[in-house]
Amino acid sequence: MKSAVIVFPASNCDRDAKVALTQMTGKTPHMVWHQDSELPDVDLVVLPGGFSYGDYLRCGAMASQSAVMKSVKAHADKGGMVLGVCNGFQVLTESHMLPGALMRNAALKFVCRPVGLEVEETQSGFTRKYNNGQRVTFPVAHGEGSYFADDETLDRLEGENRVAFRYAKGENPNGSARNIAGILSEKRNVLGLMPHPERVVDETLGGTDGRGLFQSLIEALS
């Protein structure tokens, strides 16, 4: 499996994504600078967490206009896989590659803590190695992660089984609509989620629940 991690100015989980991908796939991903307008030949593109361009405008809004995003969209249009974590999820909604928006956390504060999630949809290249309804724990670390979309969109997401991860009962850290933590695109080749799977692949750090996501990708893309 060949992968690339996009580096925006002030991305800050780019190294974490690189380390997790290297550890899980045995191959070092390409690190692609935001001004590059061409992507290397890869199966998976990762939009990492961070504060792209400072996020002084709406989170992810500036990044969605960057040169590299045209290529990322083209990659997805061709059926290539795209994973957006945290700020990466925000970039995906701002780019309209996923529906909805991520708003300020309901408590109006940044929140960093492990949260319980349920894997709701395993029919995807990101989640096939999990069991349906499996409970996993990933950390969140964000100030603007409250997922919002109109009811029609939410109904549609649910109707098409595109809610990949939901915050478990009592675990919603940010007021997301219908406890949604991560969603798939229509073609199921783009996943955006606020929690950080790349921070839970190493036993020493107290959890390996994120491995399933990378193992799914390896299986789907081999």
Add this chain to the structure above:
Amino acid sequence: MTKITPDMVREHGLSDAEYDRILGLMGREPSFVELGIFSVMWSEHCSYKSTRAHLKKLPTKAPWVIQGPGENAGVIDIGDGDAAIFKMESHNHPSFIEPYQGAATGVGGIMRDVFTMGARPIAMMNALRFGEPSHPKTRHLVSGVVSGIGGYGNCMGVPTVGGEVNFHKSYNGNILVNAMCVGLARQDKIFLSAAKGAGNPVVYIGSKTGRDGIHGATMASAEFDDASEEKRPTVQVGDPFTEKLLLEACLELMATDAIIAIQDMGAAGLTSSSAEMGDKGGSGIELDLDKVPQREASMTAYEMMLSESQERMLAVLKPGREKQAQAIFQKWELDFAVIGITTDTQRLVVRHKGKIEADMPITALSDAAPIYERPYTERKPVTGTPSYGKSKPVLASLKTILASPDMASRRWVWEQYDHTVMADTVQVPGGDAAVVRVHGTTKALAITTDVTPRYCRPDPFEGGKQAVAEAWRNLTAVGARPLAVTDNLNYGNPQKPEIMWEIVAGIEGIAAACRALDFPVIGGNCSLYNETNGEGILPTPAIGGVGLMADVTKMATVAFKRPGDVIILIGETKGHLGQSIYLREIEGREEGGAPAVDLGIEKKNGDFVRGLIEAGRVDTVHDVSDGGLLVTIAEMAVPKGIGASIGQAGLPDAIPFWFGEDQARYVIAAPFAEAEKIVEEARAAFIQVAELGKTGGDAITLDDKNSVRVAVLKQGFESWFPNYMSGEEVRVTN
């Protein structure tokens, strides 16, 4: 030329004697720009003029110390060619005036001190002191400071892994915000600030210069009064986005060999960075201010030299390497300009619009700066045993203490900090010390910040010792070998002899403990004049300690892990209640002396406990500090909800036994067979040891009689902070 009047001298915070000294050094009247430069360079903040004579007493050497005090940060050897670079610094005055920006720029400043030396920051800590919870400003200040620290650190992508938060009325008008940064570098890639050699280009990197923060260093060297809020314009505004770019660009430049010297522009901006680089390199520096990237039109030389705009660096490059450096900064979309050249004159020369605005010997700003042996009046340390109500129920008091402002969980604070970014945080906030893995290895750094200010007022010497001992103990309790400290000395007005004594005795206490524990001071910061309307803060010498763990998988944590473990107390319990949390929270009094620290016993007990952890024999350890033994045990029970059945051992009276704050103690929990061996070995080594009981159940039970459910304790422990911050009324305590 502007004529310098006595009023101007006074407005610059200089005394008449200091101005006479300036006239002598210059051989003429200084220009207005020169006066401004003297004012900041001779300020307490930059010159350490009141403390320098005493700071010399601190031990600063050990075989593993690569760089002691005097550089932007200290450096220690952590093996395999790796170095840890760290420092703690205060941003007290700005944070009181404008809490969000004050705290944020404090974080940014200390990070620059670390990455200017070639290190990638890997962990942030902070030591925060606020006024009493019932004071009308406290909530606003807590909220602003915490979100400022988070706002900056989270964007930088450096985990904020721990720290301290205390409340006391002495900080009502003068909070303390001390931030610490720990970075990682290769030993052969450490950058210093000595601008050696003449004819080398001086380059300016980072943000543009604006009018913000002019005279910040002078403000930090004056007392506060009710009009201090008018100083808001001197507080700088932080831009973590630019800092993140600056970090990456600097590290990229440092991977080349283009740099001779580099220094961040912190307090006193362009002035101190150029003067310090010239001073350390024994060279002169000529600056052409027309070339300085400016944010605002028509800035004067005075404004540019004194601006404290953030996210800026000054570097001296090897000649001919400007283009290579410029390409890197262009990639990161940062300003880059050659603004001067090094000379062999040992003078700082500043040109602007065809005029020489300053031309002064650099040594006048460093070596020739005044040093004061300020007079001090010794106070006898407070002694004596305070009285207490003997019949007060122990478990009810435990419940009250765990839900009190200084003891309750700080989760509300640290969940606002990204503490797991960089994917190396092995021990998150809430334990004895934070543990951060050295990337790509199995070794790790343990980090803590400590001081118990309520001990430092009655006995500044023992209080200083205790701060060091507690930092050493916290590092030991996770299994790390303590290596070195950075100190952040926060005190009142040194011109008052009784305060000056607190400073002198505090430094001597720190020196004694650092020497005995082989725990040298490799850098730090003094923050004086922490007074408002003549009221000084509690003496607060915060100690940031760093230790090394060879194998992170052996790390100990505070949480009880299994039912049936034997609970063992290491160290002697004498029942010291003076200045204890118990006395303050239950009896409502702050009385008595500080607990004595026997450094020999401290070392012996700690080495014994660390040996057990390193050998993989125990994984559950907690040092005994604030609140005493029973609070320690409750803190071990709360995380996993595993209770304990324990009994008193050694003292006849319950209250001093359970709540006394004697030093050099640890609680450990281990399975029966291991525990028996540990007790035997401790006795053989003449270490005080006692078996207190066993883990298990869902309650803490004392002497098989009274009990309290862990869930009930947890409820109070976890809810004080969120309840308080959401606006709940608080009772007036201390």
